[in-house]
Amino acid sequence: MEQAVPVVELRGITKRFPGIVANDNISLQLRKGEIHALLGENGAGKSTLMSILFGLYQPDEGEIYVNGSREIIDGPGKAIKLGIGMVHQHFKLVQNFTVAENIVLGIEPRRGFSINYRQAHRKVSELSEQYGLKVDPKVQIQDITVGMQQRVEILKTLYRGAEILIFDEPTAVLTVQEIHELMQILRNLAAEGKSIILITHKLKEIMEVSDRVTVIRRGRVIDTLTTSETNESELAEKMVGRRVSFQLDKEKREPGPTLLQVNHLTLRGSDKGRNVLTDVSFEIRAGEIYGLAGVDGNGQHELVDAITGLRPIESGSVVLGGVDLTRKSVRDRMSAGVAQIPEDRQKQGLVLDFKVSENMVLTTYKDSRFGRGGFIDEKAINEHASKLVGEFDVRTAGIHVPMRSLSGGNQQKAIIARELTRDPQLLIAVQPTRGLDIGAIEFVHERLLQAKNEGKAILLISYELDELYKMSDRIAVIFDGQIMGELDSEEVDDEKLGLMMSGNRLKGEGGGAA
Numbered sequence: 034m035e036q037a038v039p040v041v042e043l044r045g046i047t048k049r050f051p052g053i054v055a056n057d058n059i060s061l062q063l064r065k066g067e068i069h070a071l072l073g074e075n076g077a078g079k080s081t082l083m084s085i086l087f088g089l090y091q092p093d094e095g096e097i098y099v100n101g102s103r104e105i106i107d108g109p110g111k112a113i114k115l116g117i118g119m120v121h122q123h124f125k126l127v128q129n130f131t132v133a134e135n136i137v138l139g140i141e142p143r144r145g146f147s148i149n150y151r152q153a154h155r156k157v158s159e160l161s162e163q164y165g166l167k168v169d170p171k172v173q174i175q176d177i178t179v180g181m182q183q184r185v186e187i188l189k190t191l192y193r194g195a196e197i198l199i200f201d202e203p204t205a206v207l208t209v210q211e212i213h214e215l216m217q218i219l220r221n222l223a224a225e226g227k228s229i230i231l232i233t234h235k236l237k238e239i240m241e242v243s244d245r246v247t248v249i250r251r252g253r254v255i256d257t258l259t260t261s262e263t264n265e266s267e268l269a270e271k272m273v274g275r276r277v278s279f280q281l282d283k284e285k286r287e288p289g290p291t292l293l294q295v296n297h298l299t300l301r302g303s304d305k306g307r308n309v310l311t312d313v314s315f316e317i318r319a320g321e322i323y324g325l326a327g328v329d330g331n332g333q334h335e336l337v338d339a340i341t342g343l344r345p346i347e348s349g350s351v352v353l354g355g356v357d358l359t360r361k362s363v364r365d366r367m368s369a370g371v372a373q374i375p376e377d378r379q380k381q382g383l384v385l386d387f388k389v390s391e392n393m394v395l396t397t398y399k400d401s402r403f404g405r406g407g408f409i410d411e412k413a414i415n416e417h418a419s420k421l422v423g424e425f426d427v428r429t430a431g432i433h434v435p436m437r438s439l440s441g442g443n444q445q446k447a448i449i450a451r452e453l454t455r456d457p458q459l460l461i462a463v464q465p466t467r468g469l470d471i472g473a474i475e476f477v478h479e480r481l482l483q484a485k486n487e488g489k490a491i492l493l494i495s496y497e498l499d500e501l502y503k504m505s506d507r508i509a510v511i512f513d514g515q516i517m518g519e520l521d522s523e524e525v526d527d528e529k530l531g532l533m534m535s536g537n538r539l540k541g542e543g544g545g546a547a
């Protein structure tokens with residue numbers, strides 16, 4: 034049978050950056066109406082390849098064909114003209130504009146000199162309906178959820194006539210329910226004839242929604258497989274080049290004395306109206322991982338800020354190893370042994386324009402081992418940075434390149450390396466494996482367990498229930514700034530957690546029933 038011409042064909046694409054070949058002779062075909070997953074380790078070269086297809090980078094070698102004709106894609110404008118749309122991980126929307134205004138921005142339909150918003154609304158509604166996106170064109174971006182904002186980004190590409198849609202890790206920012214809905218949207222798009230490239234680290238999503246999957250490792254294509262003819266283990270093995278164990282040896286051992294005590298913590302919201310945290314109390318013992326489940330936005334961020342000192346505590350207290358931290362500064366708390374793997378690494382954990390080496394000592398540069406009396410021992414810093422890069426397998430062209438040049442997953446590995454090796458008493462890990470490939474996830478999980486076995490207290494905040502089950506000794510649920518209950522990892526199940534996550538208290542914890 035004769036194969037139809039692929040909508041996109043990449044032939045022998047090579048892209049070099051100083052010290053690294055990000056794409057090494059990559060060839061890939063995207064068929065019309067298919068969902069083609071792109072799987073690869075952190076730093077394998079996926080984003081680079083998609084940036085080339087979207088015209089953000091020029092390849093050093095290779096050719097791109099769109100619907101059979103050779104194209105030079107010298108910028109996003111050209112890509113859009115060719116019907117290629119990209120849904121980025123970090124949205125580019127104007128917060129105080131409406132959905133429709135954002136979608137038509139730059140190509141507004143006009144009547145005379147004025148913008149024809151009626152027409153814009155109508156077209157946005159039609160597109161939203163056609164693909165089952167359920168977006169209201171009249172609401173403002175700042176009033177809608179992250180999941181909805183992502184749909185606005187999808188609509189933006191469709192409004193510009195995209196036939197080929199690139200999704201760069203679209204589920205990393207979504208809740209479980211939103212992921213489910215996005216999968217359906219992807220299916221709808223494909224059913225309507227759109228062709229989709231989906232970058233994701235989540236094997237379950239690939240198995241659920243894709244037609245084919247291309248695996249890349251260290252810049253090269255390893256294989257392109259038909260999804261229905263493969264499985265998660267085979268994909269994992271192809272991706273990292275070795276067998277990956279999905280099991281962890283979580284030793285059952287008696288935890289030590291209480292390290293962290295959070296007592297009756299109450300925090301007011303910024304508008305001074307409602308509480309963002311109400312009477313939150315819990316303890317974490319040495320050698321214990323305390324998991325905190327909950328839908329994003331129920332007080333998790335405020336709780337972390339209150340423990341690390343970024344937000345003043347109005348009532349209640351935070352005590353670590355017997356020392357009251359409630360009125361102490363952020364830096365004093367760090368010295369007292371509080372470490373954090375923050376959720377938004379680009380804003381909180383790293384300075385992207387600083388070198389890798391400088392980022393590796395961002396929270397420890399005042400230590401005497403890195404210099405004394407204003408003198409900075411660069412050699413010691415470089416040695417430390419090189420050691421961490423090696424030990425944690427941070428893929429970088431060197432320790433003197435800016436952090437910005439590392440792939441997202443490798444930036445995350447860098448923070449984890451830095452914070453874990455600070456030897457803290459308390460480690461707060463917020464979504465520590467977000468954006469990491471499965472090999473790296475396995476590694477981070479092992480290191481967290483190691484930290485636990487060394488007697489540290491770990492607060493693990495995650496939206497991935499599987500991760501919480503796998504890692505935690507106890508799991509609590511936060512809802513609307515309150516702890517709904519706490520369960521031993523043995524007694525926990527989806528149903529109990531689900532009920533608590535939607536605002537029901539555990540029996541015996543006061544209030545409603547679960």
Ligand SMILES: Nc1ncnc2c1ncn2[C@@H]1O[C@H](COP(=O)(O)OP(=O)(O)OP(=O)(O)O)[C@@H](O)[C@H]1O
Pocket residue numbers: 050051053054055073074075076077078079080081082428429430438439440441442443468
């Ligand atoms: N602008 C740049 N300058 C220098 N090096 C770069 C640049 N962009 C990417 N790289 C390097 O190219 C390699 C591939 O990076 P890329 O972002 O494509 O990986 P990725 O597969 O998308 O990774 P992740 O899953 O972690 O997002 C990495 O080693 C990265 O450090």
